[in-house]
Amino acid sequence: MAEANISVDQDQFSCSICLDILKDPVTIPCGHSYCMGCIKGCWDQDDHTGVYSCPQCRQTFTPRPVLGRNTMLAEVVEKLKKTGLQAAPPAHCYAGPGDVACDFCTGRKHKAIKSCLACLASYCETHLQPHYEFPGFKKHKLVKATENLQEKICSNHDKLLEVFCRSDQQCICMLCAMDEHRGHDTVSVVAERTEKQKQLGVTQSKFQQRIQEREKELQDLRQAVQSLKRSAQTAEEDSERIFTELIRSIERRRSEVKELIRDEEKAEVSRAEGLLERLEQEIAELRRREAELEQLSHTEDHIHFLQSCQSLCAPPGPGDLPSIPVSPNVSFEAVRKSVSELKERLEDVFKAEFKVCGRVEEVSVLEPRPDRTSYNMAVSSHWTPTQRTESFVCLRGTER
Incomplete structure (x- = not known):
């Protein structure tokens, strides 16, 4: 019988306490799974109260649940490790409040490190590599990751704002310079800068x-x-x-x-x-x-x-x-x-x-x-x- 191919996200097999792949996985009564050592250490700190809770859903348990190794989950994790499952990236690699998220990440998005003014998209380190490797991307203008890239596009022509009109004191695109701003005092945005x-x-x-x-x-x-x-x-x-x-x-x-x-x-x-x-x-x-x-x-x-x-x-x-x-x-x-x-x-x-x-x-x-x-x-x-x-x-x- 052919084995079914199952697409999984590595976050599903990561411990939310240590953020690493599950080791000796145990499943607590609410259904969430953790490393045996991680959940024990967490609950040891609650021994003085006698009330124990799930670090994710906060459901409480009294008395302290008896922990047993989840054999099936442990076998799945071991098999997936052999097929290339790696530890989850550190938490600081993911985009949080105030960060610019990568436009090409699926699932939980990573932080973007650069934005492309030609593609009008932001990229994390992984998805940015084609811009460094393929000749067709070499002429693209990369800047520090920034939000609101649409503000750098002409609303009339959907072209990059590359020209500054000194007559009207505003940024315009090349088509604007040849159309409604024809005859105005225009320079490149670099020169005006x-x-x-x-x-x-x-x-x-x-x-x-x-x-x-x-x-x-x-x-x-x-x-x-x-x-x-x-x-x-x-x-x-x-x-x-x-x-x-x-x-x-x-x-x-x-x-x-x-x-x-x-x-x-x-x-x-x-x-x-x-x-x-x-x-x-x-x-x-x-x-x-x-x-x-x-x-x-x-x-x-x-x-x-x-x-x-x-x-x-x-x-x-x-x-x-x-x-x-x-x-x-x-x-x-x-x-x-x-x-x-x-x-x-x-x-x-x-x-x-x-x-x-x-x-x-x-x-x-x-x-x-x-x-x-x-x-x-x-x-x-x-x-x-x-x-x-x-x-x-x-x-x-x-x-x-």
Whole structure:
């Protein structure tokens, strides 16, 4: 009797745990088969739970099934080995999510390593060999495996996009160049790629220059913030020392002045930190775009390059951040000086036996007014991009 020829897939006789041809095959109650050693090792890890499951279908078994060698399956595997059945390829050879699959593999497809722009197909290593061996394929253009090969074909003529129309800024085929684009400024996609590559280099230089400028501003602003904090701390300490020398009647105002200084520091630091965050975001965005440009500059896909280059090569905008005018030499010297002057003036008044009676009515931030009899003490300063406005704490009293 003639033996029947049966077509089998080697995956049918591979263990899904070790991905190799079955060795001492055993079949578990759900019907799936594994190497004896593989399934034992898998279930040994579940001994602490007492529940055992199939690695493929997840059906559970309690108690642990007794494993017996599947003699018939073992004989089939041995016979098939003699007829040329080999171990399954490693799992990383198969196409997965995000991979380009070979167009000529049947069953489970392998990863494609090259795409042919003439055949409009992608090939794994095995199916690519004819392109290297047969003279008829030698002139075919092979590129890195890529998806959406139809995007490189003219939708009107089903021809390869080989020409770039500078008049309309689009990729076209040879028939388009002789038909609706006749008389237009056309060049090969390779020539246009070379020209756009130069533009890309100029744009990259602009991005790098902008990054360097912003990093310098970031560093200067950080130093200014530190100087601002140190000045605020010094002003707070000096004000505290001077206030402790004042008469008891203004003792309760000390904490209010201190709070004014801290509020000013907080406002300035908050503004600076906002600018820091925006600078860091802009630098991150510039770096991201620079990385995209770098990746685009190395692509072998001329069509993808030309279709993406115009949008990516748009030069960076001037940005909407204001200039950073914070000076590293900012100080609260005006606070210390004004408090010292107030102390001296009060001492002069006391020496002249001029007594200021009544209670302090309010502490307000005011500009000096010539029509008011008052003692003005500067305790805070406001810095803007164009000016510094000094404010004053007005201690008002009525003469008895």
